[in-house]
Amino acid sequence: MKRAGFTTVWLPIALLLPQLMIIAIFFYWPAAWAVQSSFYLQDPFGFGSTFVGVENYTDLLGNVEYGKVARFTLIYTVLVTFFSLALALLLAVKADAVISGAKTYRTLLMWVYAIAPPVAGFIGLMFFDQRNGPLTQMFQAFGWDFRLGADYTSTATAMVVVAVWKQIPVNFIFFLSGLQSIPKSVREAALIDNRSATGRFWDVTFPLLAPTAFFLLIINITYALFDTFGIVDTLVRSEPGNNPVTLVYKVFVDGFRGNDLGGSSAQSVLLMLLVLVLTVFQFRLIERRIHYT
């Protein structure tokens, strides 16, 4: 709040009202509803519901299928986060080092940001097509019987590749802007102290980039958990079957296809808790970030 702020009373209330109303109707109400219905068992034919306490949760945690999905989501998140961060960092360091063509490289490496996840998934579907996808043929030439949609590992691989492709631009932009904010004096000092470029990178550049990397870590985990829905949905052609899916996808499938309202809501609540933990973690990091810079 500004010290010299205005003292009118009705105007700020009127200004806040639209935002607060939208949030109340489309955020607090649905969130509260999810928490409430996670304690109820819905009749599949829509005739009322019974209070079952934490049964939906205990069912979920004991469910083999749910455990499998959770395990896949974990592996998927780790792989997507690692590869998209590592590749983006490599590209950002190189893009920061070159002079000629720097602008062109930057554009070519970031434009994919604008492509929607399901569109990326559709392109992936063509590249990993079972019969004549170029990448399928390449894998088969190496002796890997790659079958998208039929084989668990194949589908998972395709999901990771597409998700990484789609996420590199964001990481690249943040790493590059992090690199460019390193003061020239620091770089010059490092250049005098250490002739080896690799040594300079690990001793000076990387530690200075650490806050950006931590921040991106959270962004990437959130991305892999939630924003890849479109990629997953297109790559399994909306028919999960035996294919790997993520936790968010399961909320969707159970809630809208299986009509398991209570179970789906309980899954939503668990995901909410997960996001909460991530956010708290993120704020800790932002506090640290301030100390760094």
Next chain:
Amino acid sequence: MADLTQAGAVARPLTRPRKRIRWNRIVDHAVLITGSLFMVFPVFMVLTTISFEDVDIVQKGLQIGLEGRMAENFHDAMFEASGFTKTITGTRMLMNSLILGFGFAIGKIVISMMAAYAIVYFRLRFATFAFWIIFTTLLLPLEVRILPSYEAIQSLGLANTYTGLIVPLIASATGTFFFRQFFRSIPEELVEAARIDGAGPVKFFIDILVPLSRTMIAAIFIIMFVYGWNQYLWPTLITTDEGMFTLVRGIKQIVQVLSQTGAKIPEYGKALALSMIAMIPPVLIVIFFQSWFVKGLTESDK
């Protein structure tokens, strides 16, 4: 770093091992070219494939080359009700996408600027409380509360309307948080001077604060437009009426139709053309307004 090594090379051409530096540069460029190809090639291959006949695409998959079907496929995708949807054309989906993109971006900017202005510039007793109420929404992305949000829209009778499509997406604090940060960085003297000159809160907002935020508005507009345009899950749930489909929502339809095995040859050319149309507008915006876009992205997420 780069210009430094070059300057050094010019100053000490004899002692400096020039060849090694060149090798480093070559490796740098090789990595960057590989990376750029990795990003560009998939879309390039989709683009060239659109110029082929459907039969060829069905038989051989993605192709590189230039045949004569490009214009026709794009034309059909835009102006003909394709086999993917019964009644609507690419033009209609493009229009819906534009409405979603612009409606979301403009709505979000207007609403969040107003809220941020109220929080930062007024001595309001519950300003902090209001901020926290709004701020909490950052915690839960729409994806984790889709089912209840869907029920809420249904019970309000807003399914298959633009309001139902756009407004729930606005219910998050990203914009408000962003403008709050920005307003706080504007010097206090500005509002003091404005008050001494007799400007009221409305005048100060419209004549001083909004013009001052122009760059920020442009930056956040690009991010929000792309975000709105690319929405998939929410439009999939909320629009069952084909007339309301966006291009990105249409992808789901395309994938489903292409997956069905039937006697007819699947219209791959048209499908790929539609996916291309779905990415062109946001891609052009990101490329042409690159500096604003980067600014918006790196500053809004902090």
